[in-house]
Amino acid sequence: MDFNTENKLFDWARGFVVDLDKNTGLSPQIETGARYLSQMKGAFHDEEAEKALLAAGDPVIYEFHRNQSRGTKGDLIFGCSIIQPGKVGDEYHMTKGHFHSPADICEVYYCIGGEGYMMLENEAGDWSCLALHDCQVCYVPKGYAHRLICTGDTPFVVFFVNHAECGQNYGAIETKGFHKLLVERDGRPAIIDNPKWAE
Helix, strand or coil: CCCCCCCCCCCCCCCCCCCCCHHHCCCCCEEEEEEEHHHHCCCCCCHHHHHHHHHHCCCEEEEEEEECCCCCCCCEEEEEEEECCCEECCEECECCCEEEECCCCCEEEEEEECEEEEEEEECCCCEEEEEEECCCEEEECCCEEEEEEECCCCCEEEEEEEECCCEEECHHHHCCCCCEEEEEECCEEEEEECHHHCC
16 A cells, blocks of 8 residues: 555655556656667677578567656666577677766666676776676676676566666677677586677
8 A cells, every 4th residue: 555645656856666567557757668689780799690580580689667867966767677588699688788978877786587697898898797696786886888698598687776867878889899798608608709809
């Protein structure tokens, strides 16, 4: 039972609860969308596998739902990403990945369900790939690009929150990707060098 008699959605002054499940009739103040394989052209390293999948259809790689923040200093953006299980060639489904703009903004991710990894990389080339599963929290430090990768057989569902003034900078990630890739080797996740950075 809700004891707030006004019960205004997105009451920034008094607090609010919002359902991020897109099937329950969301407010227009929730941005929701999906990234199809065709919208991630070049993100996966195996171009032939990508072409074959696109010839058979255009699979959803991931979905996202987030609040339409006022962009006011001190407010928060929050939402969830849902990465579908699957691979393009030997590379697991993943989000596009991005740096923050401005770069000195951190972010927190909380895994609601499924399993996967958070790939992190800064401009100096320092990287890590952190396993993430149910009830674990991942802290993304300032200055690091980050990408979610689903390695399980069920959707990888992750809640996120950061500053309202935060933007997304795709930069070199859209053309060359991260320096490292997470691929399947002998039925297990493995890290390999991204051949685009060797060119």
